[in-house]
Amino acid sequence: MPIWRPFTPHHDETPPPLRIVRAQGAYLYIDDGRSLWDGTCAWWVTVHGHAHPYIAEAIARQAATLDHVLFGDLIHPPAEILAEKLSQKTGLPYVFFSDNGSTATEVAIKIAIQYFFNQGRPRKTLLALEGAYHGDTFGAMAASARDLFTRPFEPFLFEVKFLPFPSPENEARFQAALAEIENDPDIIGFIGEPILQGVAGMRSYTPAAWDAIARAVRKAGGLVIADEVFTGFGRTGSFLATDQCQEKPDLLCLSKGVTGGFLPLGLTLAAAHVFEAFRGKDPLRTFYHGHSYTGNPIACAAAVANLELWERPETPQKLHELVQAQATLADKLRQLLPPHTVRHTGLVLAIDLPGTPGYIAEHRHHLKAYAISRGVYLRPLGSVAYILPTLASRPEELAYAAEVVLSYVQERGTVAAL
Ligand SMILES: Cc1ncc(COP(=O)(O)O)c(C=O)c1O
Numbered sequence: 323m324p325i326w327r328p329f330t331p332h333h334d335e336t337p338p339p340l341r342i343v344r345a346q347g348a349y350l351y352i353d354d355g356r357s358l359w360d361g362t363c364a365w366w367v368t369v370h371g372h373a374h375p376y377i378a379e380a381i382a383r384q385a386a387t388l389d390h391v392l393f394g395d396l397i398h399p400p401a402e403i404l405a406e407k408l409s410q411k412t413g414l415p416y417v418f419f420s421d422n423g424s425t426a427t428e429v430a431i432k433i434a435i436q437y438f439f440n441q442g443r444p445r446k447t448l449l450a451l452e453g454a455y456h457g458d459t460f461g462a463m464a465a466s467a468r469d470l471f472t473r474p475f476e477p478f479l480f481e482v483k484f485l486p487f488p489s490p491e492n493e494a495r496f497q498a499a500l501a502e503i504e505n506d507p508d509i510i511g512f513i514g515e516p517i518l519q520g521v522a523g524m525r526s527y528t529p530a531a532w533d534a535i536a537r538a539v540r541k542a543g544g545l546v547i548a549d550e551v552f553t554g555f556g557r558t559g560s561f562l563a564t565d566q567c568q569e570k571p572d573l574l575c576l577s578k579g580v581t582g583g584f585l586p587l588g589l590t591l592a593a594a595h596v597f598e599a600f601r602g603k604d605p606l607r608t609f610y611h612g613h614s615y616t617g618n619p620i621a622c623a624a625a626v627a628n629l630e631l632w633e634r635p636e637t638p639q640k641l642h643e644l645v646q647a648q649a650t651l652a653d654k655l656r657q658l659l660p661p662h663t664v665r666h667t668g669l670v671l672a673i674d675l676p677g678t679p680g681y682i683a684e685h686r687h688h689l690k691a692y693a694i695s696r697g698v699y700l701r702p703l704g705s706v707a708y709i710l711p712t713l714a715s716r717p718e719e720l721a722y723a724a725e726v727v728l729s730y731v732q733e734r735g736t737v738a739a740l
Contacts, residue, residue, distance in 0.1 A: 337687075340694070345372030347714035350699060358699040361709045361723045365701075366520065368583030369555050370631050371714025377582045377627040384623035393419065393617035400622035407629050412562070414574055414591035418609075419617040423551035423577035424457025426588035427513065430547045430573040431461040432611060433596060434511045437545060440599045440607050448480075449503065449512040449539065452487045455521035456513060456549050465513050467522065470681055485512070487519075488531035496531070500538040511545030511572070512536070516563040517667070520552040523679075523706040524665055524672035529567040536569030545572040545596065551588075555579030557710070559645045559668030561632065572596055582628035583712075587621040640713045644669055647717035648709075651724045658728065671720075672708040673727055676734060679705040692730045698723050 326332070327339065340358075344351040348371055350358045360368065370377070388398055405417040420429050431448065438445040448465060455471075456462040463472050464479040472479065485503075486495040503509055516532050519525045536546045548571035553563035557579070560566050564574070574591040581587050600609050615621075631637055645668050652666035655673065663674040675685045681704035689707055693700040700707060700723070707730075709723045 337691075347371040347373075348712050348716075348719060356697070358694060358697060359715070359719050359723065360712060361693075361698055361700045363579075363710050363712050364583055365578075366552050366557070366710060367578045367581075368712045369579045369628060370582055370637070371712045372583070374582060374631070374714075376631060377584050377624050380623045380627035381584060381620055384620045388619045390615065390618055390620075394612060397617070398619045398622070400619045400626055401617045404622045404625050404629070407626065408576075408589065408591060411629075412574055412591055413570060415594050416592040416597040418590040418592065418611075419622075420588035420590065420611075421586050421613050421615055422457075422588050423549075423575070424459040424462045424588075425613065426551055426575035426577045426590050427456040427465070427547075427549050428459045428461045429588070429590040429611060430549070430575050431465060431513065433573060433590065433592065433600075433609060434513075434545045434547060436609060437596055437599045438510060445508050445510045445544075447506065447508045448482045448510045449535075449544070450482050450484055451514045451519070451535075452484045453519050453522035453525060454484070454513070454515065455519070456515075457551070485535065487522075487525065488527045488534075489525075500534060503544075504538045504541040506542050509539060509542040509544035511547055512539045513547040513549055516548050516550065516553055516567060516571075518553050518558050518563060518670065521703065523674075523703050524667070524670050524708050526558075526665065526667040532564075532567045533569045536567075536571075540569075547571060547573040547575065549575045551575050551577045555582075555628070555632075556637075556641045556713070557669050559641070561638075580628065581621055581624035582631065584624045585618070585621040586615075587618070587625055637713065641669070643717065644711055644713065644715060644720065647720050648711075651721060655724060655728065659731065670708055670710050671724065672706055673731070675702065675705045675707055675731065677705060681705075689727070689730050693723075693726050696726050698726050700727070 341353040342350045343353045348359055350360050409415050418429055420426055450465040453467050456465045463475060465482050468476060485499045486492040488496045512535055517526055517529055539546055548564050550562050554576050564570060572593045577588040600607055648666055648671045652664050652671055655664045665672040683705035686702045686704050689702050707727045711720055
């Protein structure tokens with residue numbers, strides 16, 4: 323087969339991929355007639371459900387009206403409406419467009435570096451959190467945990483200072499690291515996934531810890547970059563994860579759920595003082611970054627339709643219902659599984675699977691196959707199983723998916739029934 327799949331080992335025993343021919347609501351339909359309940363939101367992008375008619379129609383209308391323009395000189399109503407709506411929602415008045423989550427973070431990092439360059443006082447130290455994942459382009463990789471994904475590229479990645487993950491056992495190290503950065507005149511800023519690290523294994527930390535990092539970074543004169551590529555659009559229980567925090571970012575990265583999961587789009591929102599540093603006639607002040615599909619009108623129309631769905635009262639109601647359902651399931655699972663192996667944040671329910679932790683744990687193949695044979699699509703992060711439902715899901719479907727994970731664990735150990 324000529325398709326080189328991402329994040330997929332290719333060898334003689336690689337199982338063939340499933341062919342999905344249709345999707346609707348919470349379900350994917352395989353070409354052999356079977357259906358799968360989607361517990362991944364298609365790599366965390368789908369929000370209201372697959373093929374949601376409201377977004378599908380907005381896309382069809384836009385595709386027949388205006389396909390694409392050279393966004394450097396030409397703008398269009400879907401981009402204007404989208405930028406206006408997001409600025410109002412976030413308080414960040416400027417929106418830079420790109421194509422995916424990695425470019426949204428790459429752009430934020432480049433803007434932060436150039437922000438200081440443009441003011442004639444370049445700085446050198448970018449901060450990130452231990453375990454971070456910000457994407458697969460070079461800047462995004464540099465700001466991500468140095469691990470399996472980044473190993474071949476390490477000699478080519480710029481240095482980043484990683485702050486200890488703010489868990490209770492790291493408290494002393496965490497506080498010491500914050501004290502150290504407060505007076506460091508070389509800090510460019512901090513990039514972090516607010517309150518929930520996804521790829522690291524669905525690890526949450528408190529809004530207070532996010533606020534503490536942001537305050538220390540601001541004392542040092544640095545910028546705060548919220549990477550909400552994963553956490554945005556309801557995943558942590560609020561529209562944005564930073565809605566739960568007091569310290570708002572100077573730069574905010576959005577992608578994945580921004581189009582409701584239909585089309586690729588990356589956005590980097592910026593505070594006025596950030597944009598001001600780029601204003602001026604000196605050619606060196608300009609931000610020379612852009613992609614061919616920047617500001618694609620069809621993707622923008624999908625994103626506007628997504629935001630309009632969020633304006634309907636039933637969307638936050640549905641989110642609340644599913645967050646409650648995940649909380650109840652987490653409580654039940656905690657009674658049945660070993661201590662500290664069940665985590666719940668917003669829509670995300672995560673379970674540490676037995677055995678050696680890590681991304682290459684065999685569970686990623688075994689649990690996936692086990693769940694597919696029971697009508698559920700899950701893609702464990704190695705030794706971490708997680709269930710992330712679309713808003714088209716019903717609480718019974720969440721309970722069924724949790725039962726599938728529990729019975730998988732039970733067949734490999736000794737735990738009681740749900
Ligand atoms: C927090 C975070 N940032 C950035 C990215 C990169 O997004 P993309 O896969 O669209 O490049 C991801 C992807 O999982 C992510 O979880």
